Amino acid sequence: MIVVEDIEASEIHRFVVIDASMQLGIVRAGTYIRTFDPDRAFSYYNMVENQLHDFAAQYPGAFKYLPRRAYDYLKKPQILSEFTHGASDLSQSSWLIDFLVVNPLIGFGETILPKSQQEANVESVHRWATLPPTSPRLYHLQDMRMNRRSPAGWGCMLNVSDLALSIKGSNRKDIIDSIKSGKPIFIELVAPGDLDPLLEWIILLKEAGLPPPKLVLKARSQKDWGKEITRLLDIPNSVLLTAGASISSLATIIRYMKKEQGDDLWSKRLMFASSYPETQIGDSVSEILSYFLSRNLAATPAEIQRIVGGNMLELLPPRPPYLVYKENNNSVMAEENLGKAALNELVRILQLLAARNILNITSVDHTIEEDGGVVNLDSAVITAVEQNSERAISLSIVLENNGAVMISGWKKAFTESLKKRDGMLLQTLVRANAKLDGPIFGSPAHLVNFDEALLKCLEVEDPRPIMSALHFGIEIAKTERGVFLMSSADMEALDVQTQDYILALETKTGQWCAAQVKKHAKCTQRSIVVSEIDAAMVG
Numbered sequence: 425m426i427v428v429e430d431i432e433a434s435e436i437h438r439f440v441v442i443d444a445s446m447q448l449g450i451v452r453a454g455t456y457i458r459t460f461d462p463d464r465a466f467s468y469y470n471m472v473e474n475q476l477h478d479f480a481a482q483y484p485g486a487f488k489y490l491p492r493r494a495y496d497y498l499k500k501p502q503i504l505s506e507f508t509h510g511a512s513d514l515s516q517s518s519w520l521i522d523f524l525v526v527n528p529l530i531g532f533g534e535t536i537l538p539k540s541q542q543e544a545n546v547e548s549v550h551r552w553a554t555l556p557p558t559s560p561r562l563y564h565l566q567d568m569r570m571n572r573r574s575p576a577g578w579g580c581m582l583n584v585s586d587l588a589l590s591i592k593g594s595n596r597k598d599i600i601d602s603i604k605s606g607k608p609i610f611i612e613l614v615a616p617g618d619l620d621p622l623l624e625w626i627i628l629l630k631e632a633g634l635p636p637p638k639l640v641l642k643a644r645s646q647k648d649w650g651k652e653i654t655r656l657l658d659i660p661n662s663v664l665l666t667a668g669a670s671i672s673s674l675a676t677i678i679r680y681m682k683k684e685q686g687d688d689l690w691s692k693r694l695m696f697a698s699s700y701p702e703t704q705i706g707d708s709v710s711e712i713l714s715y716f717l718s719r720n721l722a723a724t725p726a727e728i729q730r731i732v733g734g735n736m737l738e739l740l741p742p743r744p745p746y747l748v749y750k751e752n753n754n755s756v757m758a759e760e761n762l763g764k765a766a767l768n769e770l771v772r773i774l775q776l777l778a779a780r781n782i783l784n785i786t787s788v789d790h791t792i793e794e795d796g797g798v799v800n801l802d803s804a805v806i807t808a809v810e811q812n813s814e815r816a817i818s819l820s821i822v823l824e825n826n827g828a829v830m831i832s833g834w835k836k837a838f839t840e841s842l843k844k845r846d847g848m849l850l851q852t853l854v855r856a857n858a859k860l861d862g863p864i865f866g867s868p869a870h871l872v873n874f875d876e877a878l879l880k881c882l883e884v885e886d887p888r889p890i891m892s893a894l895h896f897g898i899e900i901a902k903t904e905r906g907v908f909l910m911s912s913a914d915m916e917a918l919d920v921q922t923q924d925y926i927l928a929l930e931t932k933t934g935q936w937c938a939a940q941v942k943k944h945a946k947c948t949q950r951s952i953v954v955s956e957i958d959a960a961m962v963g
Contacts, residue, residue: 425499425522426476426732428489428717430725437489437725438498440790440799442523442733443469445610445642445667445697448552449529449545451537460529460701461548462558468700470518475710489717489728503804503821504788506771507560525563525697525736526553527581527610530570532702546574553577554809556778560788563740565610566602568595576746579608579640579739584618587611587625591632603629603637608739610640616652626659636661638739640695645705646673654680657693663735667699668706671715678721691727692795695735726797734796737789742845743807743834744787747816752833755854755862756877760827762865767829769875769894770821773882774808776893783808783882786816791847800847803854805834808882817883822854830858833881868936871929896928897951900959909944909953928952935962 426439446465451458480491496505500519528545531537537545546567553564566577569586571593580602582590590599602609611622629637639662646653646669653673656664657680666674674694681690696716698709706712715721716728723731743749758766777783789805792798802823809816818834832854841849858864865874875894879887896914903909908926910918920926920941927938937958947953954962 425501426520426713426717427492427494427499428487429492430489431487436492436498437728438801439725439729440501440522440733440737440801441520442525442696442736443521443698443700444525444640444695444736445665446524446526446700447529447702448526448549449537450541450548451529452541462524462526462552462562465524465700466518466521468703469521472708472710472713473518473520475708476520476713479710479714486719487714487717488719488722489725491717501790501801502823503767503801503806504560504790506767507774507785507788507806508557522733523561523563523736525565525578527565528567528574529701530567542572546572550575554784554786556785559784559786563787566598568599571595578741578745579610581610583612584614584621587621590625591628600634603634605745606635606638607745608640609637610642612642612644613656614644616649616655619652619655623659639663640665640739642667642697642699644668644699646670647706649673651676653677654684657681657685663693663695663739665695665697665699666712666731667697669712670707671711673706674712674715689795691723691730691797692735694731696732724797726794729799730796734792734799737792737799737845738796740789740845742789742791742842742850743805743818744816746814747786747807747809748814749816749818749834749839750883751836752817752819752881752883753835753861754877754881754883755830755832755858756874756881757831757858757862757864758829758874759864759866760824762868762870762874763823763827763829765868765871766831766865766874767821767823769871770831770878772894773875773878773890774806776890777808777882777884780890781811782884783810783817789845791845791850793847798847800851803847803851805850819881820850820854822851822858830854831878831881832857832862868929893950895950898930898959899951899953900956901953903953903955905955905957906939907955908939908941909947910941911947911949911951912943912945913949914947914952915941915943930962937962 426441428437448460476491480487484490526549528549530542549564552558553562564577565579565581567574567581569583571589573594641656641662642665643649681687681693703709716731774785786809787807791800791803804821806819807816820832822830838853863877922942923940925938926941927936929936
């Protein structure tokens with residue numbers, strides 16, 4: 425997220441950022457190999473963040489919203505960051521970018537990669553976007569360029585040259601289903617001459633009785649279009665990406681929408697994107713972000729949020745549209761005293777289920793309000809997929825201000841009501857379901873009962889081996905009081921260091937005990953050694 429300070433109002437704002445157009449894959453040319461994977465993309469945004477803060481330090485008077493360096497709890501969405509544990513340091517060290525919309529890299533400009541590399545990149549992108557640890561932060565598109573058949577995604581990707589064949593070739597059914605279901609159709613245009621075949625395709629769809637497609641348009645280089653770039657905004661139901669843009673072209677676009685079109689919601693027509701790794705076309709990403717935060721543009725917080733992330737979320741359904749779901753009527757609630765521990769338990773259980781090849785998290789989806797002007801960070805839909813299957817389950821999570829955590833399975837009523845990412849509606853449904861239908865636990869001593877209810881929500885057929893794996897055995901010895909001895913493997917799994925304090929629950933008595941943790945070479949995994957004095961105190 426971008427954390428900024430409104431200089432005039434002395435307020436802090438946090439903007440969820442989505443790059444709506446990134447190309448990932450591997451390029452091979454002889455002995456030359458260059459990998460553009462999620463880690464490299466996140467590393468690129470580390471550099472963008474540093475540049476953005478450099479601009480803020482050099483020209484603070486140019487910013488209406490001044491970027492600030494912030495602690496992790498401010499710049500990382502709590503729910504999303506919890507479910508990306510285990511990701512690389514590159515993706516965790518900086519958090520300017522929250523989500524990436526990814527396509528397979530098939531070439532640079534007019535240079536097309538060999539077909540074998542293209543197909544390998546299609547497979548890699550699908551794997552990165554559907555399997556942890558990167559899947560919660562990646563949205564993938566179905567690549568239909570060059571009449572390619574690829575797995576279904578959150579939307580479709582085409583070039584103008586592909587349009588005529590798209591409704592005749594092998595992708596005909598998929599493109600028609602995507603248009604009918606309202607999936608976004610991403611289309612790249614190279615020059616103003618590409619506008620005519622695009623309009624012909626739209627007319628053809630209308631004559632076929634199809635609804636207007638939701639178009640996300642990318643002009644490869646907006647500078648080459650000049651004032652013609654505004655013609656793309658005359659197309660109904662379209663959004664224009666900022667990839668390949670300059671500050672001059674963006675100023676022309678915004679001025680056109682505000683004045684000549686009389687568009688009060690001008691910010692709904694723009695969507696932030698970089699076209700990484702081809703970021704050299706147009707002005708730099710850090711300059712584009714600086715412009716959105718500038719006094720010159722003087723946008724409202726809601727307008728900025730729409731452009732940098734809200735518009736993309738508004739186009740996407742609240743969970744992956746390409747999966748087959750099981751109805752889930754289970755729910756559970758942890759009151760404020762148990763809330764933090766409950767969220768940690770959900771993360772821990774899902775990590776264990778992934779390690780045992782039972783369930784893999786494929787997406788973490790936040791909801792919106794005010795037409796994408798507000799992204800709700802205290803609620804999300806978590807979708808997990810069964811191993812080697814397209815069958816999935818979804819859980820809806822709401823974090824209350826008092827620390828309570830509500831978790832609800834995705835019922836049939838949710839599907840019927842939540843066609844879009846309606847934040848208020850999701851929270852209302854989850855609260856009603858969790859409070860009325862599920863068990864409610866209020867004490868840390870009930871953590872085991874909460875785990876059992878959570879496994880029921882996740883519809884794990886045999887919860888016993890999972891429950892046993894969540895617990896540690898206890899060994900009592902003549903050791904230092906106030907200290908837990910553990911193996912290095914367990915300390916790494918729990919992400920604790922020597923002399924950190926941990927809190928342990930003795931499940932039989934329901935008693936809690938806090939102590940410093942220390943590594944011991946003779947400790948076996950899944951067990952802790954406690955002193956005789958501490959054992960006697962706990963009972």
